[in-house]
Amino acid sequence: MFVTMQLDVLTTILTDHGCVKSVLENLNRKFVNIEATLLRAKVLREFSKQKHTAIIQSAITNHDGQDDHTKLAYLFAPFILSNLNQTVIYSTPLTEPVLNILKRYYQVEKTLNLKKIDDNVLESLNLFLDFHDSNGSDAEFVLMQLINALTQAEVSTIFLISDCLISSEALFEIEKFFHVRILQIQPTQQALLLNHTFDASQSPLEMQKLLFKRKDDFHIDLCRRYAELNAQILYLSGLYDFERAKNLVDDMFYSEHIYEKLSVYAEYMQTQLQNKVFDRHAQQLFA
Template sequence: MFVTESLNRIPELVEQGVFSEKLQKKLTQKFVNLEATLLRAKVLRELSKSKVDYIVQSVIQPEQASLAYLFAPFILGNLNQSTIYHSQATAPVLNVLNRYYQAEKKLHLKMDDVLQALNIYLDLHDADLDEIEFFYYALLNALCRADVTQIYFITDLKLDAEKLAVVEQFFKIKIHLISTDPLDKIMNCAELNMRQLLFKHKDQDYIELCEKFSILNAQLLSVSGRYNPTQAKQLVDDMFYAEHIYEKLSVYAEYMQTCIQNGGAGQQVTLFP
């Protein structure tokens, strides 16, 4: 697919996976010259003053505990780390976000404008790609950004560790794999009480749910290398009880809803205090 030999490790990352013709066509529509864009980002990465984390999460199905990572960009945002979160707009994701803004609405916003204003961008993709196609599509989008210094794969896909290391070394970027268990279940997200999940007062069920969510997100913080496991767990625990995640989510939702009402004119948005 690519002329550059190291780039040809990318389509081989998913064990027993296929880099489909459908995906190649979609990439051709988005990038005039994908290989040139990837190589340019590689060169500019060391010169970039901006440092962005990029989270790629495989499809979240109903009742899966991996829904916890939907809150990861807001946790990282509270720690002043610019973060792009890329996943598919499934029912569990929309059931949470639609309580705050019309997350299913498609906006033609400049991602960098939102990142500059909020340090967070949720890129919710239509369910037009299968799990492997989406993984590659999100990965290539991440690698094409010169400001991305760390990528987190949250997935139950089996990846080739040796080829992943080649890609990591070639692009001079940190890649972290966080494996998920599709059988690790929680309550239906449509039944989630967001006030108990994100506010101080919780009953026993939500104490246990927040403990699970904290453990999962602490894993993401600790693999980043910025925090040890104990620090990471304490930070995330505090955010689920002190309303910090809710506050960051509310600001993001206010911004996006204003963009929706203004027809996508994100640059005209004024954030509330």
């Protein structure tokens, strides 16, 4: 546990407290002094001119062999926000649905568990995708990445996209102490509120239809629903009202802006991989 009382609130944020011990053990292996790192970031955040958004999404899985289309919607959030000149760090486990979407663009499995964020791509493209193996529980991943985000002084807003049970009281205390905004979006609840019930068996997701102008009826409907889900992030970020945000995101799925950002990012990352810039000891989940 932490010595500083306010930091100890981090261990109570999740209803599932069983993962706290393993998370703290991992953090102590990663940082020389995690408590000092968190406190230093708290102080520097007040003076930082950079305002980054961290999006932490628990594992995107499939059900009965079909991708969870609702959760996949948020995979496009970092590209949408970066197109609006927002700097975004997106973290999620590299599950099969995510791999299936991104592997056609670059060798994403070779970027697993990178030791540090690539500041060059973050500065030039306002974007960094931080993928991890999916060995642990959702609760463990969310807590680990939340604390990791709080160690970064530039991060001013954190989205937790997860159905994990999270204490709103603990979140409020953490927000006050660290001077950050932390917002939870529960994908299952959000889908119900927006009446998003997907029959994934009727059609598989096709990137050529999702990100380009020519779409069949299934992908027209899918883009509309993806726009509504991601508009909530833009709205909560204070960028636009919900209706304007929804129309803006919907346009991005037709104008190829998301595809262009994804392509440029993938080209950069693939070049870095070929030049062996990244740590060669990064684990590979899908050999």
